Amino acid sequence: MAVERTLSIIKPDATARNLTGQINARFEAAELRIVAQKRIRMNREQADMFYAVHKERAFYGDLCEFMASGPVVVQVLEGEDAIARNRELMGDTNPANADEGTIRKDFGESIEANSVHGSDSPETAEWEIACFFSRIEIIG
Ligand code: IDP
Ligand code: MG
Numbered sequence: 001m002a003v004e005r006t007l008s009i010i011k012p013d014a015t016a017r018n019l020t021g022q023i024n025a026r027f028e029a030a031e032l033r034i035v036a037q038k039r040i041r042m043n044r045e046q047a048d049m050f051y052a053v054h055k056e057r058a059f060y061g062d063l064c065e066f067m068a069s070g071p072v073v074v075q076v077l078e079g080e081d082a083i084a085r086n087r088e089l090m091g092d093t094n095p096a097n098a099d100e101g102t103i104r105k106d107f108g109e110s111i112e113a114n115s116v117h118g119s120d121s122p123e124t125a126e127w128e129i130a131c132f133f134s135r136i137e138i139i140g
Pocket of ligand 1: 054059063092093111112113114116117118120
């Protein structure tokens with residue numbers, strides 16, 4: 001297995017409930033290192049661009065509105081097999097179907113307001129990281 005980097009976003013529902021530290025503690029306990037991080041508020045254009053892969057889906061407009069509705073914490077996680085391991089820590093997209101002990105099970109409010117985003121492949125991770133971070137902002 002290789003050391004990978006993945007893009008994580010702590011979504012507006014989670015920042016609103018002051019959960020940044022509790023979510024970051026899960027990453028660190030699982031030996032994922034936070035090698036870049038910033039708190040931002042996306043505007044609607046940025047959210048539309050980030051989620052363009054979903055633009056044909058019925059939930060696209062609502063999702064982008066939600067992601068622009070409040071602060072988010074964007075971060076790069078680094079570790080062995082980081083992309084898949086972060087997806088495991090996150091749990092199923094729908095918190096109702098997520099395994100016990102996952103971030104979405106414990107903190108997610110709905111299939112949309114599910115507290116965290118994580119890249120789903122090496123190709124998406126590379127593209128998503130580049131949406132928010134330049135090379136000198138990522139310090140491993
Ligand atoms: P993922 O975040 O688990 O990779 P995706 O299918 O890539 O799930 O969907 C991106 C995001 O869109 C989800 O995290 C969630 O916030 C939202 N979403 C996905 N499916 C639905 C839905 O059926 N209704 C409303 N929002 C959805
Ligand atoms: Mg996805």
